Amino acid sequence: MTQLLLTSSQWKEVLISMGILAGSFVLGRLLLLILDRVVIRILESTRTEFDNALLEALRLPVFLLSIFIGLQIGVQRLPFFPEEWVVYRNHSFFILYWMLAILASVRVVNRITAWYDQKMVEQTDSTLDEQVLPFARRVLLVLIGFIALILFLSHFEVNISAFVTTLGIGSLAVALAARATLEDTINGFVIMADRPFRIGDRIEILELDTWGDVKDVGLRSTRIRTRDNRMVVIPNSVIGTSLIVNHSIPSTVYRVETHVGVGYGTDIDQARQVMIDAVSSQGWVMKDRRIEALFVEWGDYAMIFRVRCWIENYVETRRILDKLNSCLYDALTDAGIDLPYPTYTVYHRMEEDQRKGFVRAFQSPPNSG
Secondary structure (H helix, E strand, O other), X not given: OEEOOEEHHHHHHHHHHHHHHHHHHXXXXXXXXXXXXXXXXXXXXXXXXXXXXXXXXXXXXXHHHHHHHHHHHHHHOOOOOOOOHHHHHHHHHHHHHHHHHHHHHHHHHHHHHHHHHHHOHHHOOOOHHHHHHHHHHHXXXXXXXXXXXXXXXXXXXXXXHHHHHHHHHHHHHHHHHOHHHHHHHHHHHHHHHHOOOOOOOEEEEOOOOEEEEEEEEOOOEEEEEOOOOOEEEEEHXXXXXXXXXEOOOOOOOEEEEEEEEEOOOOOHHHHHHHHHHHHHOOOOOOXXXXXXXXXXXEXXXXXXXXXXXXEOOHHHHHHHHHHHHHHHHHHHHHOOOOOOOOOOOOOOOOOHHHHHHHHHHHHOOOOOO
């Protein structure tokens, strides 16, 4: 007895296969329930939400994978398909799993980048993260698409060697043409990962003799506003190969110092005490930090002292140096301590006949005519 071109035994096999498919659907729902009720509770005990974002990205692919496996088992067990249909059946299941892999990869990339955007970028002042994330997401999605295309063509035995070779040569040509841009961009990623400075930090680039406050960090360049309110745009590749002094790290506390020369013959202990007392009486100096006046050098015309103290904020460095030098000058002057300046004695040797002529020249009366 046949019904709709199938025998009763064949319909029985179809019903069993449909039962397997329904069972795979139930199994998929059970897996989702386990993920939501059991795994999610385990992940809540972790410090980061990265695993939660990854789990959310994989929920739908896991459910679909269960259904696809049940469908494949149910179809492959049916014995009455024509032999020539087997190839098309295998290709069909490859396409299903291929699409599922693409879906899972795209969801993972989107969820992870969204998690990083929400949890990590909010903790930084730099705009570099906001620029890098969309760029990195696009690069990853393009890479996924490229790998998926190669796998698809390879499965159907399409020769892709010429395609890959052409793509490689084209990529090399683009890389050579945009070498400077790529170098700046790569260094932008390095700055984001290493974080030698943040927006608002005062930095000094020794090789360029440039210092100021960081206003923006981009993919290609970093902008620094100098103290005379000028914006300096520096390529990230230059910053990546330069020595950088960050005056804002580890804190805003800063030590200022100046050099003072006192005359030879001065009582060293007296001079030192006068300078320390003068700095200690100032309101801008940190009283809980050491104030020092160190005799550091035998100068050509004076004994050189290095006077140094601490201030609460590096921003006031230039103005504090003015106040420091002023209070030292007033205190040393009031104490009667000599502050010598450079003096030179010039000796000019003359022969006897030249000396007599020189004297007569000064002694002879001016010509009245």
